[in-house]
Amino acid sequence: MTTRWLTAEEQRAWRAYVAASLLLEDTLDRQLQQEAGMPHLYYSILANLSEAPGRSLRMTDLAESLKITRSRLTYAVARLEKDGLVRREECRRDKRGSVAVLTDGGMSVLERTAPGHVETVRASLFDRLTPEQVGQLEEICTRIAQGLQGDDGASGPEDLPWRRRSSRPCS
Amino acid sequence: MTTRWLTAEEQRAWRAYVAASLLLEDTLDRQLQQEAGMPHLYYSILANLSEAPGRSLRMTDLAESLKITRSRLTYAVARLEKDGLVRREECRRDKRGSVAVLTDGGMSVLERTAPGHVETVRASLFDRLTPEQVGQLEEICTRIAQGLQGDDGASGPEDLPWRRRSSRPCS
Numbered sequence: 200m201t202t203r204w205l206t207a208e209e210q211r212a213w214r215a216y217v218a219a220s221l222l223l224e225d226t227l228d229r230q231l232q233q234e235a236g237m238p239h240l241y242y243s244i245l246a247n248l249s250e251a252p253g254r255s256l257r258m259t260d261l262a263e264s265l266k267i268t269r270s271r272l273t274y275a276v277a278r279l280e281k282d283g284l285v286r287r288e289e290c291r292r293d294k295r296g297s298v299a300v301l302t303d304g305g306m307s308v309l310e311r312t313a314p315g316h317v318e319t320v321r322a323s324l325f326d327r328l329t330p331e332q333v334g335q336l337e338e339i340c341t342r343i344a345q346g347l348q349g350d351d352g353a354s355g356p357e358d359l360p361w362r363r364r365s366s367r368p369c370s
Numbered sequence: 371m372t373t374r375w376l377t378a379e380e381q382r383a384w385r386a387y388v389a390a391s392l393l394l395e396d397t398l399d400r401q402l403q404q405e406a407g408m409p410h411l412y413y414s415i416l417a418n419l420s421e422a423p424g425r426s427l428r429m430t431d432l433a434e435s436l437k438i439t440r441s442r443l444t445y446a447v448a449r450l451e452k453d454g455l456v457r458r459e460e461c462r463r464d465k466r467g468s469v470a471v472l473t474d475g476g477m478s479v480l481e482r483t484a485p486g487h488v489e490t491v492r493a494s495l496f497d498r499l500t501p502e503q504v505g506q507l508e509e510i511c512t513r514i515a516q517g518l519q520g521d522d523g524a525s526g527p528e529d530l531p532w533r534r535r536s537s538r539p540c541s
Contacts (some may be wrong), residue, residue, distance in 0.1 A: 202485040215511035313374040340386035
């Protein structure tokens, strides 16, 4: 099969995307490390739990919501548990599942940290975009995410991070 | 200062962006791990070197081009060097700098791996977007990257990853 190389326009868009996503990840991680001693992923775990009924979620659902592997989630939750911000419980209704619960301490950290995090997201991203571009970004990213999750029937759902056992390589 | 929380539109765009970027990262890393035994960042190091004169770049310039810290780059290059894909040399013109050079082995791996990687980028992203959206994505990401790099004079350049010594936390 002949390789369908990227066009000049696609290459420019791809390089801009890779640069922006790495710089954004670095900015968010740095701000949250300084303010809360944790990277963005850990903050997202606390934020996701805070919005769930009973501030608790099954580990599988949490991994799906975060778009990461269960082993990566298990590693992160273990550290949050050690810091007293999250607690693990057996699921009452489903013996296979284990549940993560946000503790009061975790909720306090989240409430204290949220304003600075949101300010960083705003300053890094939304303050630089027009309302039209915010809509474009949502549409573009929704299409990409749906495609990669097989919502359009294209890719195999067994490949999705939260259905796999293997961990993400740490680079 | 009152927190400027995200609007409903901004929240939707933010969640879609975070989901798409995590899924894309996972897809690219997985494909490259399977085909070349390395994550996307390592592939990008080889690709960047292959395009430079003499297939070599100063470590500082390579870190800037990749938007990562020098310590993260040093770690990655050490592994690529161990695999014989990259070689480190002292910079002839500048005693402070060290240079990374793509070896013939590294070039072979890149040539063998590039078609599959480009196909994955295309299938994950460009095949799902209209030409208009490709242009929108470039413009949005260029604005974000320029802002975060201080190209608009807003943020302090000493904060940029490639000018720092501290490493990125591994989550």
